[in-house]
Amino acid sequence: MSYKYYSFIIKYNMTTLSQLILGETGCVSYIVFCKKRRECAIVDSFEGFEEDIHEELKRLEFPIVKYVIDTHTHADRKSASGYFAEENGLDGIVKSEITKYKGKKVGTKDGDILKIGNTELKVLYTPGHTYDHNCYLVEDNLLSGDCLFIGDVGRIDLGGDPREKTEMLYNSLRRLEQLPGDTKVYPNHVGAVHAIDSEDKFSTISKEMKDNEALQVKDVKEFYTYMTEGWPPKPDNWEEIMAYNLK
Numbered sequence: 752m753s754y755k756y757y758s759f760i761i762k763y764n765m766t767t768l769s770q771l772i773l774g775e776t777g778c779v780s781y782i783v784f785c786k787k788r789r790e791c792a793i794v795d796s797f798e799g800f801e802e803d804i805h806e807e808l809k810r811l812e813f814p815i816v817k818y819v820i821d822t823h824t825h826a827d828r829k830s831a832s833g834y835f836a837e838e839n840g841l842d843g844i845v846k847s848e849i850t851k852y853k854g855k856k857v858g859t860k861d862g863d864i865l866k867i868g869n870t871e872l873k874v875l876y877t878p879g880h881t882y883d884h885n886c887y888l889v890e891d892n893l894l895s896g897d898c899l900f901i902g903d904v905g906r907i908d909l910g911g912d913p914r915e916k917t918e919m920l921y922n923s924l925r926r927l928e929q930l931p932g933d934t935k936v937y938p939n940h941v942g943a944v945h946a947i948d949s950e951d952k953f954s955t956i957s958k959e960m961k962d963n964e965a966l967q968v969k970d971v972k973e974f975y976t977y978m979t980e981g982w983p984p985k986p987d988n989w990e991e992i993m994a995y996n997l998k
């Protein structure tokens with residue numbers, strides 16, 4: 752087993768969130784699991800780490816995989832969501848309806864609700880890092896993808912129009928700030944590999960509003976400067992990875 756897992760109880764009626772930190776990559780997959788109805792959703796799975804998902808499904812005693820979900824089209828790692836959608840005989844990957852993904856997909860709109868047993872997963876369309884970015888809210892837990900990290904936000908310079916994407920991200924962050932302060936934040940990346948200083952594995956909205964540098968910038972022009980200056984190098988082969996993830 753190459754992943755480290757943390758399991759959180761997120762609802763009194765036996766729903767859990769498994770956080771799978773994938774080896775040394777700092778990338779994170781999640782499984783939302785309703786124990787009572789034995790249904791689950793896999794969020795942001797990656798090639799090369801399929802076994803980690805399988806191990807966790809085994810640990811959960813093989814629930815029905817109802818949804819396979821991507822928060823967005825990844826640029827740093829190949830998605831395994833197509834593989835898991837097919838393995839579980841699903842209609843396709845759950846993604847934002849505006850995605851350019853050409854494979855089988857279940858398109859979502861902002862505010863859509865996906866039922867996983869007794870649990871509801873609410874779609875929040877939060878573009879910026881990519882045009883097709885969704886966050887997913889499960890009770891008071893936000894799967895924040897690459898929109899909001901612990902102490903940071905997702906870069907906007909991997910394709911598209913940086914000004915437009917900066918403005919989108921700015922508005923998406925303002926929207927996340929409207930969530931209750933104790934909403935927990937579970938990002939798609941954690942730790943030093945992703946230039947994230949904090950060693951925490953999750954955060955809260957109020958903590959991020961207080962500590963996250965990007966959330967202190969409350970002027971969209973200043974935010975453009977923030978989003979376009981001093982970022983680490985782009986991931987290797989990001990254009991090819993993105994093209995692969997759109998096939």
Ligand SMILES: [Fe+2]
Pocket residue numbers: 823824825826827880897905
């Ligand atoms: Fe990303």
